[in-house]
Amino acid sequence: MAEAILGDHDRYSCSICLELLRDPVTIPCGHSYCMSCITECWNTNDQKGTYRCPQCRHTYNSKPPLNRSTILAEIMEQLRSTELQVSESSLAGPGDVACDFCAGEMIKAVKSCLECRASYCEVHLQPHYNVPALKKHKLVKAAVIPVCPKHDKVLEVYCRNDQKCVCMHCLLDDHKGHDTVPSxxxxxxxxxxxxxxxxxxxxxxxxxxxxxxxxxxxxxxxxxxxxxxxxxxxxxxxxxxxxxxxxxxxxxxxxxxxxxxxxxxxxxxxxxxxxxxxxxxxxxxxxxxxxxxxxxxxxxxxxxxxxxxxxxxxxxxxxxxxxxxxxxxxxxxxxxxxxxxxxxxxxxxxxxxxxxxxxxKRPSFDIAVGDRVRVKPSVVTPTHKWGSVTHSSVGVVKKIQGDLLTVDFPEQRNWTGLVSEMQHETSTGSDLSTKNGPVSIKVGDRVRVKPSITTPKHNWGRNVNNKSVGVVKDIKDDDSVVVDFPGHANWKGILAEMELVTNDEEIEPSNLDSNIKVGDKVRVKPSVATPTHKWGAVTHKSIGVVKKVQGDSLTVDFPEQKNWTGIVSEMEIVASAASGLESVIKIGDQVRVKPSVVTPTHKWGAVTHKSIGVVQKIHSSLESLIVDFPEHKKWTGLISEMELVTGADLDDIKVGDSVRVKSSIITPKHNWGGHVTHKSVGIVKDIKSENVIVDFPSHKGWKGILSEMELVNNADADVSGSS
Known part of the structure; x- marks a missing residue:
C-alpha cells in the first residue's frame, strides 16, 4: 500500500511549491493548493482586483473563499507518515553502498554500473533500463567499484605474472609484456x-x-x-x-x-x-x-x-x-x-x-584418539626410539592399544610410543598475541622454524632448515617476522611457525656445536653461504684450530688467516678420523642422503631420500664423494650429508617374495623389458649377489638388481594383481 500511495506523489503535490500539500485548501475551480502558497501567490498578483488559478488560469474578479479540505489534510498526514517510513528503510546503513545521485540523505543503492563507475538507487537506475545507450552498460550488484590507484581507471584485466587485477593503461605501463587475460x-x-x-x-x-x-x-x-x-x-x-x-x-x-x-x-x-x-x-x-x-x-x-x-x-x-x-x-x-x-x-x-x-589400560592424563601430544621432556630416549621425532614435535593420536599409542607427527607418520612417555600439547593459537605474535618472541631473540613445519608459508629460502638458528631482526604488524640466519639474511617467515632457542638447547646435535672447545679442529659448515663476520681468506675447505671461545663467538687460526673470528653455530668439528663419523664411508659402500638434510648442497638431481647408491670415489679433502645411484649416475654430494646403509636398513628380499620396481627408479639398470612397469608385481626366483631374477605375469625370467626392488605385502600384491 505504501508503494501505491507514493506512486501518487505528484497527484498530492502543490503545483506552486511542488511539495506535498500542507494545510490544503480548495478554490472554486476545484484545484487544491497549500494555504500559504496560494495566499502568497494572490498577494503578489500584479493585476489588482483579479485572481487567477495557477493551473487552469480561471479568473475571479473578487478573491474567492479558501475552503480548507479536511479529508485531503488527513490524506497528506498519512502520506507523509508512510513516506517517512519507506525512506528510513531505504537509507544506506553501515556496509551498504549509497546512491551517488541522491541529494540530502544517503539512499541505499541497488545496482552499480561498471561503465559509469557509479551506484544507483531504484529511482536513478531507471535510465539504465529505458535509455538505449545506457542499456548496454554492465550492471552488477551494488558495490564499491575498484579502480586502478595509479591511473584511476576501472580494473578490467588480470595479470598472471603479478597475480593481480589491472586496468588497460597498466598494460602499456608496469605490466607491458606480461601474461594478461580479461577478468x-x-x-x-x-x-x-x-x-x-x-x-x-x-x-x-x-x-x-x-x-x-x-x-x-x-x-x-x-x-x-x-x-x-x-x-x-x-x-x-x-x-x-x-x-x-x-x-x-x-x-x-x-x-x-x-x-x-x-x-x-x-x-x-x-x-x-x-x-x-x-x-x-x-x-x-x-x-x-x-x-x-x-x-x-x-x-x-x-x-x-x-x-x-x-x-x-x-x-x-x-x-x-x-x-x-x-x-x-x-x-x-x-x-x-x-x-x-x-x-x-x-x-x-x-x-x-x-x-x-x-x-x-586407559591412557594416563586421559589421552584419547585425536588429542595433540608430544614426548615428555623427562624422557631422554623413548622406548621405541625417536625416529624423526624430537621433544619439540607435536602430533595427533591416531590409535591407542593398551599401553601403546600410534601418533601422526609432521616429521613421521604412524610413530609408535608408550602412553606413559607422552603428554598433552596444551599450547594453542590463543597463546599468540594479535600483533607481536608469541609473547616470548621479540627482536633480538634466537629462533628457528618449528620441527612440525614441513614447509614454511614463505618457503625455506637459501640454506635454511628446521635446525637453522637465526636472530629476529624485525616483527611486522601482520604477524610476519624477519630473521637473519647464518646462511640467509633477511629471511621472511610468520611468527606462528617459529620457536625460541634457549642458550642451553643443543642447536644442531649432528654438528656437535655445543662441544666445540679450544684446540679443536673446525671448519665453516657447508650450509653457511656467508659467515656473519665474512670470509676473509677462509673458505669452506679451510680447516683451522680453535684458539678462543667466548660465548657464541670463537677465534680460529686458519693456515690462510690467523685470528679469524666466527660464531659457534656456523662451525663444525673436523674429527672424521678420530671420531669415526664420516671416515667410515669408503669406496664401495652403500649410502643414502641423511633424512635430516632438506636439500643437498649439490642439489638432488634424480635422487631422493629413499635412493641407495654405491660410493665410486672419495675426494682427497674427505669432503665430497661420487655416488652411483640407480636413478642418477656419478652423483656428487658431501660426505657430511650422507649415511651408510647397512643390511638391516635394506628390505630382506628372498626367493619366493613378491616384489616390484621401486617408484623412484626411472629406468632399471637392465631396462624394463616385456610389459613390466612400476605397478607390475612378480615372484623372486633367484638371487645372485646383487642381481635378482623375477617372474612377472608378463615377463618370465626378468633380470634386475636388488637395490632397485622393493617388497610388496600380500594386500598390495592383491591390489596390483587385480589391476
Whole structure:
C-alpha cells in the first residue's frame, strides 16, 4: 500500500511549491493548493482586483473563499507518515553502498554500473533500463567499484605474472609484456578450481557426517551393551547369597564407571567431529558466496584468501573405540553360577579384575584418539626410539592399544610410543598475541622454524632448515617476522611457525656445536653461504684450530688467516678420523642422503631420500664423494650429508617374495623389458649377489638388481594383481 500511495506523489503535490500539500485548501475551480502558497501567490498578483488559478488560469474578479479540505489534510498526514517510513528503510546503513545521485540523505543503492563507475538507487537506475545507450552498460550488484590507484581507471584485466587485477593503461605501463587475460576468462578458470575445491569440501563433509552417524550408533550400541551387562549381572547375582549380592553391587558400579568413562571419551570425540563438520559447512558457505559473486573483480581479489585452504587436505578420521567389551564380562558372570559357594569370592574377584584391568589400560592424563601430544621432556630416549621425532614435535593420536599409542607427527607418520612417555600439547593459537605474535618472541631473540613445519608459508629460502638458528631482526604488524640466519639474511617467515632457542638447547646435535672447545679442529659448515663476520681468506675447505671461545663467538687460526673470528653455530668439528663419523664411508659402500638434510648442497638431481647408491670415489679433502645411484649416475654430494646403509636398513628380499620396481627408479639398470612397469608385481626366483631374477605375469625370467626392488605385502600384491 505504501508503494501505491507514493506512486501518487505528484497527484498530492502543490503545483506552486511542488511539495506535498500542507494545510490544503480548495478554490472554486476545484484545484487544491497549500494555504500559504496560494495566499502568497494572490498577494503578489500584479493585476489588482483579479485572481487567477495557477493551473487552469480561471479568473475571479473578487478573491474567492479558501475552503480548507479536511479529508485531503488527513490524506497528506498519512502520506507523509508512510513516506517517512519507506525512506528510513531505504537509507544506506553501515556496509551498504549509497546512491551517488541522491541529494540530502544517503539512499541505499541497488545496482552499480561498471561503465559509469557509479551506484544507483531504484529511482536513478531507471535510465539504465529505458535509455538505449545506457542499456548496454554492465550492471552488477551494488558495490564499491575498484579502480586502478595509479591511473584511476576501472580494473578490467588480470595479470598472471603479478597475480593481480589491472586496468588497460597498466598494460602499456608496469605490466607491458606480461601474461594478461580479461577478468572474465581468469574468473572462469579460477571458478572451476574453486568449484572443484567446493566439491571436495562437500565430499569431506559427507564423509564426516557418515563418521558422526556411525559414532552415534557405536556409542548407542556400547551403552546398550553396558545396560545389558548390568541387567544380566542383576539377574544372576539376585539368586546368590548376601555375600554374592555385595559383590554384585561392586561389579555393577565398576561397569557403570567404565561405561561413563567410555561415553565421556566418545562424547569428546563426537564434539570434535561436530566442530570439524561445522567448520566445513562454514567453509562451504564462504566458497558458495564467492562463487555467486557477480563482480569479477571482487571475485578475483577475494579468490586467493578464500581458496588458500580448500578443505581437501586429508583430515583426521575419528571412530569410537571403547576400552572395555562388556560381552566378556557377561560371560564370566554366567560361569559363576556353575561354581561352588566356597569359590564364589575368588571368581567374583576375577570378574572385578577383568573390568579393572581393562580400565587400568586407559591412557594416563586421559589421552584419547585425536588429542595433540608430544614426548615428555623427562624422557631422554623413548622406548621405541625417536625416529624423526624430537621433544619439540607435536602430533595427533591416531590409535591407542593398551599401553601403546600410534601418533601422526609432521616429521613421521604412524610413530609408535608408550602412553606413559607422552603428554598433552596444551599450547594453542590463543597463546599468540594479535600483533607481536608469541609473547616470548621479540627482536633480538634466537629462533628457528618449528620441527612440525614441513614447509614454511614463505618457503625455506637459501640454506635454511628446521635446525637453522637465526636472530629476529624485525616483527611486522601482520604477524610476519624477519630473521637473519647464518646462511640467509633477511629471511621472511610468520611468527606462528617459529620457536625460541634457549642458550642451553643443543642447536644442531649432528654438528656437535655445543662441544666445540679450544684446540679443536673446525671448519665453516657447508650450509653457511656467508659467515656473519665474512670470509676473509677462509673458505669452506679451510680447516683451522680453535684458539678462543667466548660465548657464541670463537677465534680460529686458519693456515690462510690467523685470528679469524666466527660464531659457534656456523662451525663444525673436523674429527672424521678420530671420531669415526664420516671416515667410515669408503669406496664401495652403500649410502643414502641423511633424512635430516632438506636439500643437498649439490642439489638432488634424480635422487631422493629413499635412493641407495654405491660410493665410486672419495675426494682427497674427505669432503665430497661420487655416488652411483640407480636413478642418477656419478652423483656428487658431501660426505657430511650422507649415511651408510647397512643390511638391516635394506628390505630382506628372498626367493619366493613378491616384489616390484621401486617408484623412484626411472629406468632399471637392465631396462624394463616385456610389459613390466612400476605397478607390475612378480615372484623372486633367484638371487645372485646383487642381481635378482623375477617372474612377472608378463615377463618370465626378468633380470634386475636388488637395490632397485622393493617388497610388496600380500594386500598390495592383491591390489596390483587385480589391476
Amino acid at each position: 572474465a576468462i581468469e574468473r572462469k578458470e579460477k571458478e572451476k578450481k574453486l568449484t572443484d575445491s567446493q566439491t571436495k569440501v562437500k565430499q569431506t563433509l559427507q564423509t564426516k557426517e557418515k563418521e558422526l552417524q556411525k559414532m552415534k550408533m557405536d556409542i548407542g550400541s556400547h551403552s546398550d551393551s553396558a545396560k545389558k551387562a548390568v541387567d544380566n549381572s542383576k539377574k544372576v547375582f539376585s539368586e546368590l547369597v548376601k555375600l554374592i549380592e555385595k559383590k554384585t553391587i561392586e561389579v555393577i558400579e565398576e561397569i557403570k564407571a567404565q561405561e561413563k568413562a567410555d561415553l565421556d571419551q566418545g562424547t569428546k570425540l563426537q564434539k570434535k567431529l561436530e566442530e570439524e563438520i561445522a567448520k566445513l559447512k562454514k567453509r562451504d558457505e564462504v566458497l558458495e558466496d564467492l562463487i555467486q559473486t557477480d563482480d569479477n573483480i571482487q571475485f578475483l581479489q577475494n579468490y586467493e584468501s578464500v581458496s588458500s585452504s580448500s578443505g581437501s587436505a586429508k583430515l583426521q578420521s575419528f571412530s569410537f573405540q571403547p576400552y572395555c567389551s562388556f560381552d566378556d564380562v557377561g560371560k564370566l558372570i554366567c560361569e559363576l553360577t556353575k561354581r561352588l559357594e566356597t569359590t564364589c569370592t575368588q571368581e567374583i574377584s576375577k570378574t572385578l579384575n577383568k573390568v579393572s584391568d581393562v580400565s587400568a
